[in-house]
Amino acid sequence: MNRRYDPAEIEPRWAVRWEADELYRTAPADARPKAYILDFFPYPSGDGLSVGHCRNYVPTDVLSRYYRMHNYNVLHPMGWDAFGLPAENAAIKLKTNPAKLIAQYSANYKRQFRLIGISFDWSREIDSSQPEYYRWTQWIFLQLYEAWYDPRIRSAIPIAELEKELAESGTSGIPGAEPLTATQWKGMTSAEKKDFLSKFRLAYRVASSVNWDPVEKTVLANEEVIDGRGWRSGTLVEKKVLLQWFFRITAYADRLLADLEGIDWPEHIKLMQRNWIGRSEGAEVQFATEAGSLKIFTTRPDTLWGATFMVLSPEHPFVSRLTTTDRKSEVDAYIAATKGQSEIDRTAEGREKTGVFTGAYAINPVNDERIPVWVADYVLMGYGTGAIMAVPAHDQRDFEFARRFDLPIRVVIQPTWKDAPAPPLDANQMTGAWPGEGVMVESGPFDGTSTTVAVAQITAWLEATGRGKLAVNYKLRDWGISRQRYWGTPIPILHTPEGEVPVPEDQLPVRLPPVEHYEPTDSGESPLANIPEFVRVVMPDGTEGRRETDTMGTFACSSWYFLRFADPGNSEEAFDRSQAAYWLPVDMYVGGAEHAVMHLLYARFWTKVLHDLGYVPFVEPFQRLRNQGMILAPDGKEKMSKSKGNVITPDEVVMDWGADSLRAYEMFISDFEQATPWNTHGLAGTHRWLKRVWELLLNPADRLPVNETTRQSDRDLRRWTHKTVKKVSHDIEGFRFNTVISSLMEFTNALYEAQRQAVSTPAFQEASDALLLMLAPIAPFMAEEIWSLLGRPYSVHRQSWPQHDENLAADEFITLVLQVNGKVRGRLTMPAGLKEEQARAVALESEAVRRHLGGKPPRKLIYVPGKLVNVVV
RNA sequence: GCCCGGGUGGCGGAAUUGGUAGACGCAAAGGACUUAAAAUCCUUCGGAGAGCAAUCUCUGUACCGGUUCGAUUCCGGUCCCGGGCACCA
Numbered sequence: 001m002n003r004r005y006d007p008a009e010i011e012p013r014w015a016v017r018w019e020a021d022e023l024y025r026t027a028p029a030d031a032r033p034k035a036y037i038l039d040f041f042p043y044p045s046g047d048g049l050s051v052g053h054c055r056n057y058v059p060t061d062v063l064s065r066y067y068r069m070h071n072y073n074v075l076h077p078m079g080w081d082a083f084g085l086p087a088e089n090a091a092i093k094l095k096t097n098p099a100k101l102i103a104q105y106s107a108n109y110k111r112q113f114r115l116i117g118i119s120f121d122w123s124r125e126i127d128s129s130q131p132e133y134y135r136w137t138q139w140i141f142l143q144l145y146e147a148w149y150d151p152r153i154r155s156a157i158p159i160a161e162l163e164k165e166l167a168e169s170g171t172s173g174i175p176g177a178e179p180l181t182a183t184q185w186k187g188m189t190s191a192e193k194k195d196f197l198s199k200f201r202l203a204y205r206v207a208s209s210v211n212w213d214p215v216e217k218t219v220l221a222n223e224e225v226i227d228g229r230g231w232r233s234g235t236l237v238e239k240k241v242l243l244q245w246f247f248r249i250t251a252y253a254d255r256l257l258a259d260l261e262g263i264d265w266p267e268h269i270k271l272m273q274r275n276w277i278g279r280s281e282g283a284e285v286q287f288a289t290e291a292g293s294l295k296i297f298t299t300r301p302d303t304l305w306g307a308t309f310m311v312l313s314p315e316h317p318f319v320s321r322l323t324t325t326d327r328k329s330e331v332d333a334y335i336a337a338t339k340g341q342s343e344i345d346r347t348a349e350g351r352e353k354t355g356v357f358t359g360a361y362a363i364n365p366v367n368d369e370r371i372p373v374w375v376a377d378y379v380l381m382g383y384g385t386g387a388i389m390a391v392p393a394h395d396q397r398d399f400e401f402a403r404r405f406d407l408p409i410r411v412v413i414q415p416t417w418k419d420a421p422a423p424p425l426d427a428n429q430m431t432g433a434w435p436g437e438g439v440m441v442e443s444g445p446f447d448g449t450s451t452t453v454a455v456a457q458i459t460a461w462l463e464a465t466g467r468g469k470l471a472v473n474y475k476l477r478d479w480g481i482s483r484q485r486y487w488g489t490p491i492p493i494l495h496t497p498e499g500e501v502p503v504p505e506d507q508l509p510v511r512l513p514p515v516e517h518y519e520p521t522d523s524g525e526s527p528l529a530n531i532p533e534f535v536r537v538v539m540p541d542g543t544e545g546r547r548e549t550d551t552m553g554t555f556a557c558s559s560w561y562f563l564r565f566a567d568p569g570n571s572e573e574a575f576d577r578s579q580a581a582y583w584l585p586v587d588m589y590v591g592g593a594e595h596a597v598m599h600l601l602y603a604r605f606w607t608k609v610l611h612d613l614g615y616v617p618f619v620e621p622f623q624r625l626r627n628q629g630m631i632l633a634p635d636g637k638e639k640m641s642k643s644k645g646n647v648i649t650p651d652e653v654v655m656d657w658g659a660d661s662l663r664a665y666e667m668f669i670s671d672f673e674q675a676t677p678w679n680t681h682g683l684a685g686t687h688r689w690l691k692r693v694w695e696l697l698l699n700p701a702d703r704l705p706v707n708e709t710t711r712q713s714d715r716d717l718r719r720w721t722h723k724t725v726k727k728v729s730h731d732i733e734g735f736r737f738n739t740v741i742s743s744l745m746e747f748t749n750a751l752y753e754a755q756r757q758a759v760s761t762p763a764f765q766e767a768s769d770a771l772l773l774m775l776a777p778i779a780p781f782m783a784e785e786i787w788s789l790l791g792r793p794y795s796v797h798r799q800s801w802p803q804h805d806e807n808l809a810a811d812e813f814i815t816l817v818l819q820v821n822g823k824v825r826g827r828l829t830m831p832a833g834l835k836e837e838q839a840r841a842v843a844l845e846s847e848a849v850r851r852h853l854g855g856k857p858p859r860k861l862i863y864v865p866g867k868l869v870n871v872v873v
Numbered sequence: 874g875c876c877c878g879g880g881u882g883g884c885g886g887a888a889u890u891g892g893u894a895g896a897c898g899c900a901a902a903g904g905a906c907u908u909a910a911a912a913u914c915c916u917u918c919g920g921a922g923a924g925c926a927a928u929c930u931c932u933g934u935a936c937c938g939g940u941u942c943g944a945u946u947c948c949g950g951u952c953c954c955g956g957g958c959a960c961c962a
Contacts, residue, residue: 268877272957275876280961298962311962351960376960383961390962396874397960475961593956668898670885675955682885685898695913739887742897749897817893822943824893862942864892872942 005694007658011781015114023797024119026075029582035067036075036583040591041561043081044105046090049112051648051678052631052640056590058666059737061118063588065777066732069801075583076119077565079126080106084554088487095517098487102129116650116659117780124568128557133564135509136574137557138492140606141203142502143613148200149251151175156612162200194499202248202609208480212240212524240524244482245491245550249605253277253474256604265625272596278475283459284385285468287362291321294362297384297473301462302454304366305443306412307389310373311355314338315381322373324359331356331375338377353378353401365467367444376401384473413438413451479602481552484526486518488551494537496545526550558599559606562586562621581617589622626735629674648678660779661687667737667778689745690779696751697768697786714763720750721767722809725802728774747771770802817868818843820852836863843869
């Protein structure tokens with residue numbers, strides 16, 4: 001034969017054949033075990049894929065092929081997260097419609113995926129910007145809109161159930177709801193009722209401030225604001241108050257937190273989600289004021305005796321009610337100044353505390369002390385109750401505020417640990433008793449109690465006396481989805497004189513009008529507002545309505561696409577329930593850590609809602625998750641970026657080395673989760689390895705002289721084979737691809753050694769077959785070509801993965817390490833079944849040990865079975 | 874500031890549960906083949922030292938200390954790098 005390895009000839013040929021044969025088409029649901037292996041679906045950009053992107057697509061492809069060879073029913077699909085700002089901005093610049101760009105960009109991605117041999121089932125391709133898809137994104141929106149979260153059963157249920165309950169008993173049975181009687185409910189107008197219900201719906205609209213870029217004349221998403229400036233214009237972003245749509249993700253905070261326990265995700269991602277959800281337990285405490293009872297939230301009720309003043313957020317409703325006449329002008333000025341500031345200004349680092357005194361006082365419920373009430377912007381309306389008790393001795397922020405405005409500081413906790421500093425009498429700095437364990441002082445009946453005990457006792461006392469109660473708060477905010485943009489899923493809502501009305505399900509999809517091009521508006525409205533045909537609707541009763549012109553942010557599209565892949569062609573439903581139940585949850589989900597919070601949290605949320613409403617039987621969408629590390633530029637530690645001109649594309653690598661070499665190198669480059677620089681020399685090394693495999697399997701005649709020192713028997717070769725199969729299988733399943741490649745390299749080297757001695761023994765045949773089959777998922781083109789040239793029946797990708805035999809993999813000999821006082825002094829090759837007595841004996845007799853004992857008697861002997869003997873003197 | 878990762882040869886990186894540090898690959902050096910080059914193959918390759926030599930000794934996983942018969946691995950502290958959060962009471 002003597003054919004040269006020529007990937008440029010081999011690869012396109014097999015790509016065409018596999019495509020024609022639909023080799024990777026997903027089988028229908030059957031009795032086999034299933035494996036759903038999914039990449040984060042990409043956002044097609046004009047730049048195409050880089051070798052960095054291939055870092056996740058190659059391993060998931062290897063895994064998919066591996067499971068196919070184990071006769072799993074594998075779902076490995078690909079689609080396009082097509083809506084969103086980059087495509088839209090590019091389209092505005094080019095004065096075209098983004099749909100055209102997406103078609104062009106995704107075609108290029110698809111070409112690249114084929115080029116590198118990714119085994120996607122293209123019959124399941126989805127595009128989130130197509131009406132066939134976003135129709136169902138809108139449908140899910142309506143499911144959220146028509147549902148509320150009932151805290152009593154910890155589940156979403158239809159809003160109709162709530163309406164029924166309100167008519168029967170008002171809100172009396174609903175914890176946390178504002179009081180309303182059945183009579184009051186019945187007396188409400190239709191618009192009032194809608195208003196009231198929107199406080200419960202999982203999708204609701206409310207006035208909220210947004211990021212406004214005055215140069216771009218557009219609203220920006222939070223992710224598009226970097227250090228307070230628009231990501232493209234670089235100008236300072238302003239705040240604008242607009243009516244915005246939200247999803248009530250906060251209702252699911254506890255479940256989103258709790259269910260992290262049961263999923264196999266990287267610990268740091270779980271931690272980021274936990275921090276983002278930000279649960280804190282504490283107490284809600286009521287302080288009496290002239291305007292009524294003022295509620296605060298604290299995680300440290302044990303510091304109640306140290307409260308020397310209170311602070312309200314500038315937006316707090318009590319501010320106007322409490323402020324005394326003589327303080328009014330000053331308070332008003334402060335609030336006006338606060339409003340003019342952006343969030344960035346308000347939270348800027350190292351900023352000095354600001355605030356004003358309201359002139360009012362509140363009564364501390366634990367000691368009836370009268371303390372002044374201040375207003376300051378460091379207290380946020382969005383967390384807790386928007387009011388705090390300030391304990392300057394034990395809270396850094398309160399301390400800074402007290403120093404700035406000369407307010408009293410009272411230490412109420414002393415540290416208990418040894419050498420603790422005395423409480424600072426001059427209050428130049430806070431005492432150390434925060435947040436650790438301490439002992440209460442100056443705290444009336446609790447003096448001498450430890451803080452951990454006191455927290456529980458005080459909370460119980462507050463509850464018993466009606467002055468407060470146990471409370472839990474979350475940092476998590478509701479998910480804002482409104483975008484004043486053209487290129488997104490239209491929100492299926494109509495605004496009528498009677499209020500908002502959902503678009504009936506049978507009228508979905510609300511199609512995006514196919515305009516040629518458009519410009520952003522000055523008003524902060526979506527460009528859709530300028531398209532009258534889109535906006536104007538005539539209601540069945542003849543009145544005129546106005547279509548919602550906001551679109552959904554793209555995180556909505558990506559919050560359910562993994563479900564659509566289970567049943568992508570369904571025109572009757574978002575997905576067939578039995579298909580979803582069969583394929584989901586995703587068994588292995590792979591993508592970048594940059595989505596650790598947003599996408600992964602939103603998708604979990606939607607899944608839980610769909611579960612509660614009876615559409616899916618599981619509560620978590622992604623059973624296993626892994627994040628690939630970034631591939632950096634070859635020189636130094638820089639990221640690859642277009643602006644730096646250091647991007648390496650798979651196209652150029654495939655042209656120079658072939659797809660199989662690219663794939664092998666992507667696996668070999670480093671630990672999967674670790675960032676690492678690209679290195680073309682390293683790539684050449686894996687290419688060299690593949691060439692050696694090619695030569696070994698196809699041109700075995702070139703005999704080399706027998707190397708007596710590495711001479712191996714057939715039994716040795718079989719051991720190599722079975723050990724390698726075991727290790728490679730184990731490492732693929734464990735996502736350790738770099739050691740998969742190094743094991744296969746070692747195995748190849750062993751085969752070369754074996755070949756010097758015996759070319760056509762059964763043991764050699766077994767070894768080379770195993771090598772070829774293990775190579776199939778990694779280098780699919782080359783493996784197929786060799787398989788074919790060896791005259792085997794098409795296709796190597798339909799073969800079974802080799803099985804290993806534990807007995808054959810077992811070692812015959814071990815290396816017994818000899819240590820004296822923990823230092824390695826020698827090594828002996830011994831039979832694997834070595835007994836402890838024998839090991840001890842040979843160790844003591846050995847020349848190496850005796851030399852280091854220097855005639856002294858051993859004090860102690862440590863034996864680690866099959867590994868070492870340590871002689872201690 | 875707080876919370877997570879990580880730090881191993883010239884480089885990318887290996888190293889079940891605490892038990893042979895540096896697998897595998899790159900680069901480099903020397904050699905073989907060749908008119909020559911490429912390709913390929915062979916050998917060496919953490920640092921220092923001793924020996925004609927096989928080999929041996931010391932040292933070494935960011936730094937300092939601890940636990941242990943034994944530490945890259947566990948504990949305490951320090952430094953550096955990367956990521957996340959950032960007035961959340």
